[in-house]
Amino acid sequence: KAGVTQTPRYLIKTRGQQVTLSCSPISGHRSVSWYQQTPGQGLQFLFEYFSETQRNKGNFPGRFSGRQFSNSRSEMNVSTLELGDSALYLCASSWPRTGLKETQYFGPGTRLLVL
Amino acid sequence: AQSVAQPEDQVNVAEGNPLTVKCTYSVSGNPYLFWYVQYPNRGLQFLLKYITGDNLVKGSYGFEAEFNKSQTSFHLKKPSALVSDSALYFCAVRDDEAAGNKLTFGGGTRVLVKP
Numbered sequence: 001k002a003g004v005t006q007t008p009r010y011l012i013k014t015r016g017q018q019v020t021l022s023c024s025p026i027s028g029h030r031s032v033s034w035y036q037q038t039p040g041q042g043l044q045f046l047f048e049y050f051s052e053t054q055r056n057k058g059n060f061p062g063r064f065s066g067r068q069f070s071n072s073r074s075e076m077n078v079s080t081l082e083l084g085d086s087a088l089y090l091c092a093s094s095w096p097r098t099g100l101k102e103t104q105y106f107g108p109g110t111r112l113l114v115l
Numbered sequence: 116a117q118s119v120a121q122p123e124d125q126v127n128v129a130e131g132n133p134l135t136v137k138c139t140y141s142v143s144g145n146p147y148l149f150w151y152v153q154y155p156n157r158g159l160q161f162l163l164k165y166i167t168g169d170n171l172v173k174g175s176y177g178f179e180a181e182f183n184k185s186q187t188s189f190h191l192k193k194p195s196a197l198v199s200d201s202a203l204y205f206c207a208v209r210d211d212e213a214a215g216n217k218l219t220f221g222g223g224t225r226v227l228v229k230p
Contacts, residue, residue, distance in 0.1 A: 004158075031216050043205065043220040056215030090158055094216060103149070104218060106158040 002027065004093050004107035012113045018079040021110045025072050025093030031055075032074040033104060034066060037088040046089075049074050078112075086114045117142045117210040121221035129229055134196040136224045138189045138206030147209040148189040149218065150180055152202045159205065165189060176200075196228045 005024045013019050025032050033056075034046040045058040049068035066076040072093075078085055088111050092104035118141045128134050140146055147166055151159040163174025170182045180191045189206060203225050207218040 006158075033216050033218070035218075035220075042222050043207075045217045045219070048216045050216075056217050058217070092159075092218075102216075103161050103164055104216065105161060106151070108158040111156075 004091055004105055006089075006091050006107040006110050008110060009108065010111050010113075012115065013081050014115050015081055015083060017081050018077060019081060019112060020075055020077045021089055021091075021112075023074045023076075023091030023093075023107060025074070025091075026105055029093035029095060029105075030072050031094045031102075031104075032068055032072065033092045033094075034074070034076050035090045035092065036060075037090060037109070038086075043090075046076065081114045083114050086112060088112075117146075117208050117219045119206050119208050119219055119221035121204075121206055121224045123224050124222070125225045125227065127227045127229065128196050130198050131195050134191075134193040134200065134226065134228070136191040136204050136206075136226060138191065138221055139187050140189060140206070140208045141187060142208055142210040144210050146187075146189075148180075148182065149207040149209075150174065150178070150189075150191050151205045151207065153205065153223075154202050162191070162204075196226075198228050198230055201226055201228045 007022045031050045033048040037043045048056040052068045063079045068074045088109045090109045092106045094102040094104045120139045149164045150162040163172050165172050165182045173179045203223050205223050206221040
């Protein structure tokens with residue numbers, strides 16, 4: 001079974017631009033979560049989508065948004081990019097049950113560099 | 116609120132020696148605990164998890180972890196380390212009283228196994 005895929009793998013943007021990242025979960029998984037990884041802040045939870053609905057949200061500004069499609073694929077968008085948004089963005093998917101006990105499987109990440 | 120602490124930024128061990136990576140947690144309810152490993156320029160790979168049951172959990176690549184409720188710890192162990200185990204290790208927790216699928220990660224421990 002194919003793993004979680006994320007596109008693009010690398011991205012360079014300039015301040016003020018916006019960016020959209022894509023995540024395709026493991027087949028059959030309906031929960032998709034996004035995390036930001038930076039050297040200073042570590043791994044931080046952005047948001048989670050389940051059945052096209054945002055189920056949980058981390059402490060990030062409104063510039064960070066996401067959505068999930070009926071096929072469980074998810075996108076996250078960052079508007080008005082800032083230098084501090086440079087990070088590795090990780091997507092994770094898990095089985096469709098309550099989710100509490102289910103393992104999240106991570107994709108390879110999208111490395112975003114904001115200049 | 117849920118939190119995780121990994122007290123060691125780096126652990127150095129000689130190949131063939133036992134490896135231990137420490138993790139302590141704090142949750143309101145019952146903890147669901149996970150260990151992940153990250154190799155350079157890669158996403159997170161799942162190693163093992165504790166949900167309930169036996170306090171000793173066995174996972175991938177010869178790793179195991181011991182859940183200790185009284186000490187709120189979930190240390191990762193491997194009896195005989197390999198050079199290929201050199202990587203960044205993350206402990207994560209999910210509180211069963213928290214909504215959704217949010218994982219809270221520790222700051223990570225870099226493991227260096229020397230030949």
